[in-house]
Amino acid sequence: MSDTASQPLLRPVRLGAFDLPNRVLMAPMTRARATNAELVPTALHAAYYTQRASAGLIVSEGTWVGPDAVGYINVPGIWTDAQTAAWAQVTDAVHAAGGRIVSQIGHLGALSHPDHLGGRLPVAPSAVNPHEMSYTHDGPKETVTPRALTGAEIAATLDDYRRAAENARRAGFDGLEIHAQGNHFIAQFLNPRLNRRTDAYGGSAENRARLLFDIVETVTEVWGADRVGVKLSPYWRNGTTFTADEELLADYDQLLKRLGDCDLAYLHLVGPDGGAGGDDTLSAFGRFRAHYRGSVVANLGFTRESGNDLIARGLADAVSFGAPYIANPDLVERFAQGLPLAEGDRETYYSGGERGYTDYPAAGRP
Numbered sequence: 001m002s003d004t005a006s007q008p009l010l011r012p013v014r015l016g017a018f019d020l021p022n023r024v025l026m027a028p029m030t031r032a033r034a035t036n037a038e039l040v041p042t043a044l045h046a047a048y049y050t051q052r053a054s055a056g057l058i059v060s061e062g063t064w065v066g067p068d069a070v071g072y073i074n075v076p077g078i079w080t081d082a083q084t085a086a087w088a089q090v091t092d093a094v095h096a097a098g099g100r101i102v103s104q105i106g107h108l109g110a111l112s113h114p115d116h117l118g119g120r121l122p123v124a125p126s127a128v129n130p131h132e133m134s135y136t137h138d139g140p141k142e143t144v145t146p147r148a149l150t151g152a153e154i155a156a157t158l159d160d161y162r163r164a165a166e167n168a169r170r171a172g173f174d175g176l177e178i179h180a181q182g183n184h185f186i187a188q189f190l191n192p193r194l195n196r197r198t199d200a201y202g203g204s205a206e207n208r209a210r211l212l213f214d215i216v217e218t219v220t221e222v223w224g225a226d227r228v229g230v231k232l233s234p235y236w237r238n239g240t241t242f243t244a245d246e247e248l249l250a251d252y253d254q255l256l257k258r259l260g261d262c263d264l265a266y267l268h269l270v271g272p273d274g275g276a277g278g279d280d281t282l283s284a285f286g287r288f289r290a291h292y293r294g295s296v297v298a299n300l301g302f303t304r305e306s307g308n309d310l311i312a313r314g315l316a317d318a319v320s321f322g323a324p325y326i327a328n329p330d331l332v333e334r335f336a337q338g339l340p341l342a343e344g345d346r347e348t349y350y351s352g353g354e355r356g357y358t359d360y361p362a363a364g365r366p
Helices: 043-051 081-096 151-170 185-190 210-223 246-262 279-291 304-312 323-327 331-337
Strands: 013-015 018-020 024-026 057-059 101-106 133-136 139-142 175-179 228-232 266-270 296-299 318-321
Touching: 024 331, 043 081, 081 101, 081 151, 101 151, 151 175, 151 210, 175 210, 185 210, 185 246, 210 228, 210 246, 228 246, 246 279, 266 279, 279 296, 279 304, 304 318, 318 323
Parallel strands: 024 057, 024 318, 057 101, 101 175, 175 228, 228 266, 266 296, 296 318
Antiparallel strands: 013 018, 133 139
16 A cells, blocks of 8 residues: 655655656666767667656766766767767657656766776876776776866866757756766865865865866756756765865865855755764754755665655755665655565676666566
């Protein structure tokens, strides 16, 4: 028996221009299925996203804004006409199934590798090796010291973001999400350990955030702010470069206040990696709420119970689910009916092909 009325996750919500039938969002997830030289999405992508069209909103896997942005294998882009036309087939299928989908656009920056770039060095805010791993066709390799972008190259990168935003419109997406989370390009500019610039894009926290605000301005000129979201992860920790210390968290507090003036559709925020629903998570989203005026989408490790609780507490307007959507294309229905969730096969998360991608059945089906 469905308990839709009693679950905050299943109630409609308006995020900017998006009128959503529920608050269960599909989080962006790299699945490495664009196994072709042109990095073009395929019919498998269309089937995969269409199976999950009951989500309040689908956020696509992160897609590259240009050839210099590439940093993982078999991840599609959105900078060519062929990629754009293929994404149009995906959005058409999702819309035909009654769904809504936005394009997440991004750039890997210093975490890329010459193997992805025809031998060229990755570009970054500064020539600082992040000392992480890059996943290439020959397996994981250590990152290298990247090349610092010139001012003119930053302007050209903004053009890449504009073109990606325009292509997302041409492809029929309902909106756009700017990938600014984790250890990727924009997060590298925000990070004082990686951004050692002395120009307008470095130094103070405000200057380090300039690239993000320039990208927001660029893509909202194409879309309008009410169809654009931004995804951030203030608590991201990885190695010695990305550490969520109090100084960096205070920088993010101010960043959230400034983003509140942008009238975005939503801010997609990744909580601490400590188990959703715990004190750390509740404290983090309470902190986010205190500094950001606007709609918040919560991410990282939430369950049906903890997601409902977070919304009931007023700490988020919607919750995005990543791993649960891999094996549960009918996640909304399972939540509504109180059904158990299927477990995903981790060995097939990035393996390519249909297996572990489009072959998970809905509940009660063979």
